[in-house]
Amino acid sequence: METTYTKFLFFTGKGGVGKTSLACATAVSLADQGKKVLLISTDPASNLADVLDTEVGNQISPHKALKNLFTININPEVSAEDYRSRVLEPLREMHSPDELKKINEGLSGACTTEIASFDEFSRFITGEERPDSYEIVIFDTAPTGHTLRLLELPAAWDTFLEHNPGGASCIGPSSALKSSKDRYRHVITSLRDSTLTTFYLVSRAETASLKEAARTSLELIDLGMNNQRLLINGVFKTIDKTDPVARKMETMAATQLAALPSDLSRLAVTTFPLLPYNLLGLEKLRSLFDQGLQTQFSTEAHSLSMESQPTFPDLTVLVDELEKDRTSGLIMTMGKGGVGKTILAATIATMLANRGHEVLLTTTDPAAHIQDFINQLTELPATLTVERIDPKWETQRYIDKVVAQKGVNLSLEGKALLLEDLQSPCTEEVAVFHAFSSAIHRAKRQFVVMDTAPTGHTLLLLDTTGSYHREVMKNTGRSSGKITTPYMSLQDSHFARILLISLPETTPMIEAEALQTDLKRAGITPFAWVINQCLSALSGLKDPLLKKRALAEGTIIKTIAETLATQTFAVPYLAESSLLPAMLSFYAHRAQSTQAV
Structure with missing residues (x-):
C-alpha cells in the first residue's frame, strides 16, 4: 500500500468490508519487513484469532509463527469487569454486601462497557502500555458506528467529569476512571497528529459501503482527524466475458468506482481484488500484496463439485x-x-x-x-x-x-x-x-x-x-x-x-x-x-x-x-x-x- 507508515494505523469502515483482513495483512507485511508490530482489536466481535491462525487473548502475546508480530483483543466484557472491580474496591469498607451488589448491577449496562473499553484502548496511545516498544501499532476497529462512538467518548466524558468532579453516574464514581482529562487530551492530540496517526477507510465498491465511508471521513474530519486513505476491497474483474453474472458484477463495481462520493474522491485510493479464497492464515494474508501467491492459491483445485452443493428452502x-x-x-x-x-x-x-x-x-x-x-x-x-x-x-x-x-x-x-x-x-x-x-x-x-x-x-x-x-x-x-x-x-x-x-x-x-x-x-x-x-x-x-x-x-x-x-x-x-x-x-x-x- 505505502512505503512509509505513521506510528498508529486505524482500519475502520462499515461492517463486513474486510477491515480485519486488511489490518492483519498489513501487520503481517510490516512484520515480514522486520518491523515490530502490535495489532489490537477494539471490536466487540473480534475474530483476529481465526484470521491470523494464532491464539489472541486480552494480554499482549506474540504470533506463534511470526515472532515480531504481537496481538491483543480488548475484550469489552473483561474490560468492564475490571472497571467494575476498580469502582467497588474503595467502597467495600463503607457499604454492605447488598449495597455493593446493587452498585455492581447498576454498572452492568452498555455505557459501562464502552467507557471501560475506551479506558483500555487509550493506554496504547498514551504510553502506559509502552507503545514505544513497537514500531507500528495497528488498530482493527469495530464497525463504524461503534468506532465513532469510541472516538467521541474523550470529549464527552471530559465535559461530564469537568462538571461532575466528584460525581457518580451509571459508570460509577468518576474517581474509578483510570483515565483523566489530561489523558483524554493526550489521546485526541495523538489521533489528530497526521505525522503520528493514519485512518484507513475500508470500503467495498458498493453504494451503501461507500456512503458509509464518506460519512466516516466527514465525521473524522469534524473530530480533527484528517490523515485518511481509502481502501476499496473485493473489486471483481471478470475472467470469462460470456458469463452474464460476472459481467454485471464487474460493471456494477466499475460504475461505483467511477462515481466516488465527492468526500472520498480527494483521498488517496488503493483497490484490492476479489479473491476466490478466504484470507485465513499467514500465507493467504501475504497473498493480498503478492500477485504470485494470488495466482498460486487461485489455481489450486477444489475437491467439491457443483453437484454436491446442497439446496435449501428460500x-x-x-x-x-x-x-x-x-x-x-x-x-x-x-x-x-x-x-x-x-x-x-x-x-x-x-x-x-x-x-x-x-x-x-x-x-x-x-x-x-x-x-x-x-x-x-x-x-x-x-x-x-x-x-x-x-x-x-x-x-x-x-x-x-x-x-x-x-x-x-x-x-x-x-x-x-x-x-x-x-x-x-x-x-x-x-x-x-x-x-x-x-x-x-x-x-x-x-x-x-x-x-x-x-x-x-x-x-x-x-x-x-x-x-x-x-x-x-x-x-x-x-x-x-x-x-x-x-x-x-x-x-x-x-x-x-x-x-x-x-x-x-x-x-x-x-x-x-x-x-x-x-x-x-x-x-x-x-x-x-x-x-x-x-x-x-x-x-x-x-x-x-x-x-x-x-x-x-x-x-x-x-x-x-x-x-x-x-x-x-x-x-x-x-x-x-x-x-x-x-x-x-x-x-x-x-x-x-x-x-x-
Missing part, C-alpha cells in the same frame, strides 16, 4: 413459517456486519406487508441503511411502516420527556442542574433502550421486523435489556408470570423469531456461531439461519473465479445446516444495483413458477 418458505398461525410478533435479523441483515429485514418486511399484514420495519443500527433500500421501491405497501431508532433523536426526545416530568416544579437553577446531569453519555444508552422496548411492545399488535446493529452493538443492547429485566423483577417483587420485560419477550421463541444471517464464508459463519452461543446462554434460541449471497444457488456460472467461490461455499453451508442451525434458508447472490426490487421480483417469479408446476 425466503418465501421462511415468510410462510413466520406468519403461520399468527398476525403479529417480533422478527430480528442478527449477525456480523456486512452479511446482509438490512436487505433481508427489508425484504421480509415487504413480503409480509404484501400479504396484507400490518408491519413495522425498524433498525437499531447507527448506520441505518434501511431507508436506502426502501427508496428503491416505487411504491410502499399500504400496511408497511418504516422507522429508525436514531440515537441522537431518541436522546433528545428522552431528555425533553425527563425535563417535562421532573422539571415542572424546579427552579431555573434546578432545571439547569437536571439538564447538566442529562448530558452524561449514559443518557443515549437509556434513550435507545426505551425506543427498543417500545418497538418490542408494538410487536404484540403487529409484525415488527428489526434490523439490528452489527454483532457487538446487538450484544451490548441485549445486555442493557437483561440489566433492565433484573432491575424490574427486583423492584416489583412480582413473579415472572405477572410481568413481561423486553428480555422475557426475547426469550419467548413464539413471540420473538431471531434470524441469524451469515454469508457462505468461514468468518461470518464463526461470528454467527459465537452469537448463537451467547444468545442461548441468555435463554434466547434462534429461529433459523439465513445464508445470504450464495453463488452456489445460481445455475450456469462460467467465470472461473465465481465458480471457485461457489464451490468453496459447499463446506460452509453443510456445516451450518448439519451442526449449527435447526432450520436453514438460502438466498442467491443477485448482481443488481436496486437490490430490494430485484429480491422481491425474484421471489415473486419463483412463486409463480412453482404454482405453474
Whole structure:
C-alpha cells in the first residue's frame, strides 16, 4: 500500500468490508519487513484469532509463527469487569454486601462497557502500555458506528467529569476512571497528529459501503482527524466475458468506482481484488500484496463439485413459517456486519406487508441503511411502516420527556442542574433502550421486523435489556408470570423469531456461531439461519473465479445446516444495483413458477 507508515494505523469502515483482513495483512507485511508490530482489536466481535491462525487473548502475546508480530483483543466484557472491580474496591469498607451488589448491577449496562473499553484502548496511545516498544501499532476497529462512538467518548466524558468532579453516574464514581482529562487530551492530540496517526477507510465498491465511508471521513474530519486513505476491497474483474453474472458484477463495481462520493474522491485510493479464497492464515494474508501467491492459491483445485452443493428452502418458505398461525410478533435479523441483515429485514418486511399484514420495519443500527433500500421501491405497501431508532433523536426526545416530568416544579437553577446531569453519555444508552422496548411492545399488535446493529452493538443492547429485566423483577417483587420485560419477550421463541444471517464464508459463519452461543446462554434460541449471497444457488456460472467461490461455499453451508442451525434458508447472490426490487421480483417469479408446476 505505502512505503512509509505513521506510528498508529486505524482500519475502520462499515461492517463486513474486510477491515480485519486488511489490518492483519498489513501487520503481517510490516512484520515480514522486520518491523515490530502490535495489532489490537477494539471490536466487540473480534475474530483476529481465526484470521491470523494464532491464539489472541486480552494480554499482549506474540504470533506463534511470526515472532515480531504481537496481538491483543480488548475484550469489552473483561474490560468492564475490571472497571467494575476498580469502582467497588474503595467502597467495600463503607457499604454492605447488598449495597455493593446493587452498585455492581447498576454498572452492568452498555455505557459501562464502552467507557471501560475506551479506558483500555487509550493506554496504547498514551504510553502506559509502552507503545514505544513497537514500531507500528495497528488498530482493527469495530464497525463504524461503534468506532465513532469510541472516538467521541474523550470529549464527552471530559465535559461530564469537568462538571461532575466528584460525581457518580451509571459508570460509577468518576474517581474509578483510570483515565483523566489530561489523558483524554493526550489521546485526541495523538489521533489528530497526521505525522503520528493514519485512518484507513475500508470500503467495498458498493453504494451503501461507500456512503458509509464518506460519512466516516466527514465525521473524522469534524473530530480533527484528517490523515485518511481509502481502501476499496473485493473489486471483481471478470475472467470469462460470456458469463452474464460476472459481467454485471464487474460493471456494477466499475460504475461505483467511477462515481466516488465527492468526500472520498480527494483521498488517496488503493483497490484490492476479489479473491476466490478466504484470507485465513499467514500465507493467504501475504497473498493480498503478492500477485504470485494470488495466482498460486487461485489455481489450486477444489475437491467439491457443483453437484454436491446442497439446496435449501428460500425466503418465501421462511415468510410462510413466520406468519403461520399468527398476525403479529417480533422478527430480528442478527449477525456480523456486512452479511446482509438490512436487505433481508427489508425484504421480509415487504413480503409480509404484501400479504396484507400490518408491519413495522425498524433498525437499531447507527448506520441505518434501511431507508436506502426502501427508496428503491416505487411504491410502499399500504400496511408497511418504516422507522429508525436514531440515537441522537431518541436522546433528545428522552431528555425533553425527563425535563417535562421532573422539571415542572424546579427552579431555573434546578432545571439547569437536571439538564447538566442529562448530558452524561449514559443518557443515549437509556434513550435507545426505551425506543427498543417500545418497538418490542408494538410487536404484540403487529409484525415488527428489526434490523439490528452489527454483532457487538446487538450484544451490548441485549445486555442493557437483561440489566433492565433484573432491575424490574427486583423492584416489583412480582413473579415472572405477572410481568413481561423486553428480555422475557426475547426469550419467548413464539413471540420473538431471531434470524441469524451469515454469508457462505468461514468468518461470518464463526461470528454467527459465537452469537448463537451467547444468545442461548441468555435463554434466547434462534429461529433459523439465513445464508445470504450464495453463488452456489445460481445455475450456469462460467467465470472461473465465481465458480471457485461457489464451490468453496459447499463446506460452509453443510456445516451450518448439519451442526449449527435447526432450520436453514438460502438466498442467491443477485448482481443488481436496486437490490430490494430485484429480491422481491425474484421471489415473486419463483412463486409463480412453482404454482405453474
